Amino acid sequence: MSDRNGRQGYEMDRLGEGLLARAEREGLLDVAYATVDSPFGELLVAATERGVVKLSLPHHGAAEALEQIAAGVSPRVLEAPARLDPARRELDSYFEGKLKRFETDVDWTLARGFTAKVLHTVARIPYGKTLSYGEVAERAGNPRAFRAAGTACGANPVPLIVPCHRVVRAGGDPGNYGGGPGMKLALLEMEGALSRPGQ
Amino acid sequence: MTASGSPATLPPFQQLLDEHGRDVLGFLIASVGPHDAEDCFQETFIAALRGYPRLKHAGNLRSWLLTIAHRKAIDHHRAGARGALPSGSAEEVGGALGGSDARLESAGDEEIWTLVSVLPPKQRSAVVLRFATDMAYRQIGDLLDCSEEAARRSVHEGLKTLRGEPV
Numbered sequence: 001m002s003d004r005n006g007r008q009g010y011e012m013d014r015l016g017e018g019l020l021a022r023a024e025r026e027g028l029l030d031v032a033y034a035t036v037d038s039p040f041g042e043l044l045v046a047a048t049e050r051g052v053v054k055l056s057l058p059h060h061g062a063a064e065a066l067e068q069i070a071a072g073v074s075p076r077v078l079e080a081p082a083r084l085d086p087a088r089r090e091l092d093s094y095f096e097g098k099l100k101r102f103e104t105d106v107d108w109t110l111a112r113g114f115t116a117k118v119l120h121t122v123a124r125i126p127y128g129k130t131l132s133y134g135e136v137a138e139r140a141g142n143p144r145a146f147r148a149a150g151t152a153c154g155a156n157p158v159p160l161i162v163p164c165h166r167v168v169r170a171g172g173d174p175g176n177y178g179g180g181p182g183m184k185l186a187l188l189e190m191e192g193a194l195s196r197p198g199q
Numbered sequence: 200m201t202a203s204g205s206p207a208t209l210p211p212f213q214q215l216l217d218e219h220g221r222d223v224l225g226f227l228i229a230s231v232g233p234h235d236a237e238d239c240f241q242e243t244f245i246a247a248l249r250g251y252p253r254l255k256h257a258g259n260l261r262s263w264l265l266t267i268a269h270r271k272a273i274d275h276h277r278a279g280a281r282g283a284l285p286s287g288s289a290e291e292v293g294g295a296l297g298g299s300d301a302r303l304e305s306a307g308d309e310e311i312w313t314l315v316s317v318l319p320p321k322q323r324s325a326v327v328l329r330f331a332t333d334m335a336y337r338q339i340g341d342l343l344d345c346s347e348e349a350a351r352r353s354v355h356e357g358l359k360t361l362r363g364e365p366v
Contacts, residue, residue, distance in 0.1 A: 012220055015237060019216075019244050028248045033213075066211040075251055077211035 020080045030074035033066065034081035036088045039095055040183050043160075045084050048073065051105030052087050055158045057179035072110050091160065097190055100127040102161045110157035117141060118152035125166040128191045132170040154178065166193065209257050212248060219261045220244075222332045223268045229311045229327035230272040230320075239275055243268045265332065266342050269324060276320055303330045303361070314361060322357035329354045 023029040031053065033046035041058025044065050053073055056065035069077050081088075086104055093099035111119050117140040125131055131139075137149040153164040159178055165187045169175040177184035188194050223243055227236040246267050254263070303314065303326075311331055315323045324343060328334045334342075340350035359365070 012224070015220070015224065015240055016216065018237075019241055022241060022245055023248055026245065026249075028245065031211075066213070067208075070209055070211045075209035075212055076248055078213050078216070 020078060020082075023076075023078065024080070024083075028076060029078055029080060029083075030076035031069050032078060032080035032083035033069075034079065034084040034088065035062070036084070036091055038091065040179060040186070043091070045087055045091070046077070047083050047087065048107045048109070050107040052084075052158050052161055053107040053109055055160060057159055057183070059180075060178065068110070073107075087161070094160070104161060106158055106161060108157075111152075111155070114140065114142070114145070114148055115152040115155050118149050119156055119162050119164070122153065122156070122164050122167060123162045125163055127163075128193050130166045130168045130188065130193050133167055133175075134170055136167050150176075160187075166191075209251065209254060210260075212251055215247070215260055215264060216244065219264050222261065223264050225311075225331045226265055226268050226327055227272060229315055229331050230269070230324060231275050232312050232316065235275060239268065239271045242271045242274075246271070259338075261332075262334075262338055262342060265328065265334070269342055272324070273320070303358075315357070318357050318360060322353045322360070325350055325353035326357040326361075 031046050036043045036045050044056040044062040046054040121139045133149045134146040137145040153167050156164040165184045174184045227239045328339045336351045337347040340347040
């Protein structure tokens with residue numbers, strides 16, 4: 001019995017690969033996703049043909065992220081790691097402290113309105129630097145909307161690649177983060193953003 | 200996967216593949232034989248993927264997939280490809296079940312194909328849906344485009360043939 005299941009499991013994998021190749025060829029693979037290991041736990045990364053559309057931090061429920069993609073981008077969502085290889089390599093290199101700037105394209109479909117404005121500003125914060133929520137709000141065109149800027153960071157569909165961890169409280173306290181305050185602190189520490197307070 | 204008929208909140212397509220891929224493959228192996236099941240499997244899921252975003256409701260996705268698989272199996276039979284015809288006569292295979300359906304219930308996909316390949320396509324599909332995918336008669340009827348009663352009859356006639364009883 002286990003023999004049969006094992007063989008069938010293998011068969012399903014093989015059939016799945018053929019299916020993915022054909023879906024990609026025929027333009028039916030709207031969203032491909034893969035899981036990527038990180039020092040903080042497993043990430044889920046998903047991409048359209050335009051770029052990375054969703055990155056889900058550890059402990060954020062991969063199923064929820066996939067549902068959000070199905071509802072907000074397209075239900076044609078398949079596990080197809082090949083498309084995520086460039087993003088995976090960049091993430092690996094980033095966590096090793098080597099990569100300072102992501103080159104991988106971002107698909108902004110899941111960010112709308114003021115959130116998108118805020119996140120475009122956040123995307124330009126360089127490695128090792130931080131901005132306060134108020135500064136981000138101002139650069140996004142609405143200086144008084146620092147709370148909305150915080151909300152926008154919380155709704156960031158592609159954290160790490162769009163570095164919302166570089167947005168901190170005015171007093172220098174790191175503040176909240178989707179991956180937990182510990183992860184935010186660790187990222188800022190790795191980037192050397194904490195050693196020079198006031199910058 | 201909540202109440203059927205709820206407005207479309209379609210799950211990610213991967214979920215369909217994970218949850219129902221084996222049933223679809225089992226159905227196809229039993230319908231067209233192990234050799235051609237792979238092609239039909241790919242045809243089925245490509246067709247499903249193509250139509251998926253336009254699906255009006257997310258109720259019973261398994262039936263939806265099996266309906267597509269059934270259509271692909273019929274296309275395959277019509278194309279006159281290998282496996283379209285019963286591989287043996289009723290006399291040869293007759294009595295395969297030895298008066299009990301237990302063997303059918305415990306049979307593997309390829310074994311079912313060997314057993315049911317003798318049956319005419321509609322009886323074959325009905326028997327396979329009943330035993331390989333455990334489907335209710337009403338759903339089998341929907342899928343084969345006949346009444347619940349006709350579906351029940353097809354299954355029973357198919358089983359009689361397999362037991363070697365006169366139909």
